[in-house]
Amino acid sequence: xxxxxxxxxxxxxxxxxxxxxxxxxxxxxxxxxxxxxxxxxxxxxxxxxxxxxxxxxxxxxxxxxxxxxxxxxxxxxxxxxxxxxxxxxxxxxxxxxxxxxxxxxxxxxxxxxxxxxxxxxxxxxxxxxxxxxxxxxxxxxxxxxxxxxxxxxxxxxxxxxxxxxxxxxxxxxxxxxxxxxxxxxxxxxxxxxxxxxxxxxxxxxxxxxxxxxxxxxxxxxxxxxxxxxxxxxxxxxxxxxxxxxxxxxxxxxxxxxxxxxxxxxxxxxxxxxxxxxxxxxxxxxxxxxxxxxxxxxxxxxxxxxxxxxxxxxxxxxxxxxxxxxxxxxxxxxxxxxxxxxxxxxxxxxxxxxxxx
Amino acid sequence: xxxxxxxxxxxxxxxxxxxxxxxxxxxxxxxxxxxxxxxxxxxxxxxxxxxxxxxxxxxxxxxxxxxxxxxxxxxxxxxxxxxxxxxxxxxxxxxxxxxxxxxxxxxxxxxxxxxxxxxxxxxxxxxxxxxxxxxxxxxxxxxxxxxxxxxxxxxxxxxxxxxxxxxxxxxxxxxxxxxxxxxxxxxxxxxxxxxxxxxxxxxxxxxxxxxxxxxxxxxxxxxxxxxxxxxxxxxxxxxxxxxxxxxxxxxxxxxxxxxxxxxxxxxxxxxxxxxxxxxxxxxxxxxx
Numbered sequence: 001x002x003x004x005x006x007x008x009x010x011x012x013x014x015x016x017x018x019x020x021x022x023x024x025x026x027x028x029x030x031x032x033x034x035x036x037x038x039x040x041x042x043x044x045x046x047x048x049x050x051x052x053x054x055x056x057x058x059x060x061x062x063x064x065x066x067x068x069x070x071x072x073x074x075x076x077x078x079x080x081x082x083x084x085x086x087x088x089x090x091x092x093x094x095x096x097x098x099x100x101x102x103x104x105x106x107x108x109x110x111x112x113x114x115x116x117x118x119x120x121x122x123x124x125x126x127x128x129x130x131x132x133x134x135x136x137x138x139x140x141x142x143x144x145x146x147x148x149x150x151x152x153x154x155x156x157x158x159x160x161x162x163x164x165x166x167x168x169x170x171x172x173x174x175x176x177x178x179x180x181x182x183x184x185x186x187x188x189x190x191x192x193x194x195x196x197x198x199x200x201x202x203x204x205x206x207x208x209x210x211x212x213x214x215x216x217x218x219x220x221x222x223x224x225x226x227x228x229x230x231x232x233x234x235x236x237x238x239x240x241x242x243x244x245x246x247x248x249x250x251x252x253x254x255x256x257x258x259x260x261x262x263x264x265x266x267x268x269x270x271x272x273x274x275x276x277x278x279x280x281x282x283x284x285x286x287x288x289x290x291x292x293x294x295x296x297x298x299x300x301x302x303x304x305x306x307x308x309x310x311x312x313x314x315x316x317x318x319x320x321x322x323x324x325x326x327x328x329x330x331x332x333x334x335x336x337x338x339x340x341x342x343x344x345x346x347x348x349x350x351x352x353x354x355x356x
Numbered sequence: 357x358x359x360x361x362x363x364x365x366x367x368x369x370x371x372x373x374x375x376x377x378x379x380x381x382x383x384x385x386x387x388x389x390x391x392x393x394x395x396x397x398x399x400x401x402x403x404x405x406x407x408x409x410x411x412x413x414x415x416x417x418x419x420x421x422x423x424x425x426x427x428x429x430x431x432x433x434x435x436x437x438x439x440x441x442x443x444x445x446x447x448x449x450x451x452x453x454x455x456x457x458x459x460x461x462x463x464x465x466x467x468x469x470x471x472x473x474x475x476x477x478x479x480x481x482x483x484x485x486x487x488x489x490x491x492x493x494x495x496x497x498x499x500x501x502x503x504x505x506x507x508x509x510x511x512x513x514x515x516x517x518x519x520x521x522x523x524x525x526x527x528x529x530x531x532x533x534x535x536x537x538x539x540x541x542x543x544x545x546x547x548x549x550x551x552x553x554x555x556x557x558x559x560x561x562x563x564x565x566x567x568x569x570x571x572x573x574x575x576x577x578x579x580x581x582x583x584x585x586x587x588x589x590x591x592x593x594x595x596x597x598x599x600x601x602x603x604x605x606x607x608x609x610x611x612x613x614x615x616x617x618x619x620x621x622x623x624x625x626x627x628x629x630x631x632x633x634x635x636x637x638x639x640x641x642x643x644x
Contacts, residue, residue, distance in 0.1 A: 007530075209499050216498025216505060217488060217512070224474045224485040231472035234434060235552050236460035236489045245495050 012211050015294040019207065022301075023200040030196070038308055046304045047199025048074075048261040051206045053284035053296035055253035058210050060282065061291035062219070063246035064226030065122070066130040069137025070281050073251040074258035075273035076113045077106030079144055081259025082187045082268060086180050087151040095193040103202065103259040110255020111248050113140070118247040122240055137278055144270040145184045152177025186269035187262065194264035202260055203297075206253045210293060213249060222246050287324065378604050381411025385448040387463075387556045387588030388433070394441035394612075395432055402428045403612045406442070410556065410605070415582055416590045417603035425612040426592045427469055430558050434466050435459045447555050461489055463555035467545040467562060469592075475534030479525065479544055482533045483516040486551025490515070519547050522584075523577060539570050543577075550581065557581070559591040563598050571595060575602050600624065 026043065029035050035043075056070045081102040092098040117136045124132055148159040148166060152174040159166050161183050168179040181187050213219045221242045224232040229239060262268050284303060288295030331337055377386065386409045393406040403425045410416045418426050431437045433444060435456050444451045446462045454462065465486075474482050491508040498505050520526050523543045528536065533544060542562060549557055562578070563571045575598055582589055593599050599606060600620045608616040608629050616626045623629055 212499045212501055213495065216495065217484075217491075217493060217508070218495035218498055220477070220481055220485050221488055223477055223481075227474035227476055228472045230436075231468070231474065231548075232485070233456040234460060234466055234468075234472075235486050235548060236457045237485070238457050 008215065011294075012215070015211070015297070016204070016207065018294065019200070019203055019297065023196075027196065039305065042304060042308050043196040044194045044199050044264040045261060046301055047196065047203050048257045048264075049281065049284065049304050050203050050297050050300045051257035051260075052254055052281045053288065053300040054203075054206045054210055054293055055250040055257070056281050057285045057288070057291065057293060057296045058213070058246050058250045058253075060285050061289075061296075062210075062214055062226065063222050063243055065125070065243060065247070066127075066133075067247075067250075068130050068134035068275070068278050068282065069117075069140070070250075070254055071273040071275070071277035072137035072140035073110040073114055073254035074261065074277070075140055075144055075270060077103075077110040077255025077258030078262035078268060078273065079147070079181055079187065079258075079270070080109035080255070081106035082190050082262040083149055083151075083156070083180050084259075085193060085263055086178060086190060087156060089191065095191075096195075096198070099193045099195075099198055099260070099263055102263060103198075103256045106259025106262075107252040107256040110258065111252035113255075114248045114251025115244070118244045118251075122243045122247060134275065134278070137275065141270055141274055144181075144273075147181050148179070148183050149181040150177055150179040184270065186267065186271075188267045190262065190266055190268065192264060192266055194260050199260060202256055206256070207293060207297075209249065209253065213245075218242060218245055283324070377409055377411035378414050381413055384412040386410055386445075387412050387414070387447060388590070389445040389448075390433075390442065391445070392442035393429075393432060393439055393444060395428065395437055396440050401612050403432060406609075406612075406614060408607055408614070408617070410588045410590055412555075412588060413582060413586050414588050414605060415578065415603050416588070417599040417606040418590060418592045418609060419594075419596075419599055419606060420609035420615075424609040426609055427560060428612070429609070430466060430560055430592065433459075433556075433558060434464055460552055460554075463553075464558065465549035465552045465554035465556075466558035467542070467549055467560055469560040469564070471538075471541045471545055473533040473541055473544060473548070475532070477533055478529065479520070479531050479533050479536065480513075480516050480529040482544060482548050483519055483551050484512050486548040487512055487515055488552075490551070490553055516551070519551055522550075522581070523547055538565050542566070543574075546577075546581075550585065555587055557587055557589045559589065559593075561592055561594065563593055563595045571598055574598070578602055
């Protein structure tokens, strides 16, 4: 196989292999009942966070745009996915297919949201971009907070509860109708149709989409725009187009992850997808290394599992994240610290020099 | 600066622009025509009434003291700045209202005075980015790895290697662009610009920071590029030996105005230029 001689391709296949191996091992352990209950409940959320980290890494690591509103797209995907899954429960009896359809719907809605937000937001860069994406993340949360959605024999009923004076009764659902999203309460009574296998498939798809994109003509253009905007323009690249491609693909993947996440819980509140979640995912990306998909996966798995395994410390979780984030930033961006670290850890010296 | 090179407008030497186009190019549409080109920054005329014609396969030089507006002319030609006056025709086509990327697709490629490479990417990928618009396929085809992806990527690979071989850089293909030595970075910038298949190649101080033997090699390569690709090349350069040796037409700029145009011989014997520019350099220039 000639293409395996390529260093980059080999590295990508190692990443795929790692995910497959992890899935097989965890599935085997789960079937033996070795995994404690508190952790087995985390299997699907872990895959969701892995997909979130991979997709955010496309924007932050590959395209070089700091986005702080990634949870917003997860929210769009989660709630559109929940609405889709519940309104189609009669039409598509098979759980697996319904889950797949709701993930596709979640991805589409999030992609549209990403496109609409991306057009104004991607006129900015750096700090300004970060602040505006943060704002849009919060706006999405508030918009979902106002949504009241129900379904009955006629179809979907949607109320936009801006004044805060409307309730589920205002949907005027027919007999046998179900309220799906109840404003700030979020969605409740949803079926738990998400499975670990579906999560694994989604991780593989997300990984394939992002890695294939990065290794293609469009991916080179995205990285070129990140490295040097002026030079990228001078060789005929449309800056906005390629930043938008990265942003929309990333939003779509986050939407699919959100739909899977929503299908894993019987109760889902819009407040779940707030600024903290965006930062959490950003921590995965930064810890795993910008542009390093394998690192993002490992960081997402470890940092989601660890707090569950050490439940007693979960109060300090955000504090620890903040400290870890600061330390990693210092160690990766401060040449003096890096030098000191290199002296302390002689084995890593070569790796650090090579990584630079 | 103003005291050092105080040219009077009356002493300018107007030369009809077509006169310096080489005979072999007279039949063809010029690669570049600037007509009364100018730009003002809040009343300051950075470039004023700039007229220039460059033949299809001409090598032209743009010289002048520091701050004369040479790089501004390049930025006008590539639409980094939108001109406030005048017209630019690339291969006979008007470029007004076009963006930087669009002008590149019309056939203008450039290098930068302060090198601008895609530092974190490999040398090969830098060239492939240059080839971006030559072998198009959609982002979706790339994600699903459609047959067109494999076919086009193979072409990318081959053409990138061919282009790198012009400058004997094939061996550096997998190096990180940012880690290359200075001279190699300058050469890579030229290769990347060439990859966009230009009709007019703009080189901003290509020999800056190069030693004499590297400069000699660069001169050969510039002529070789012109001969192989049959394109026009316009270069800004302070190294007079390079300019006088390979340029067929030279345009001298000072304070945003053209003070002389002509062949290297004409420029060398042009009183205004000798007195104010070359003469100065010869006096001070023990390095000549």
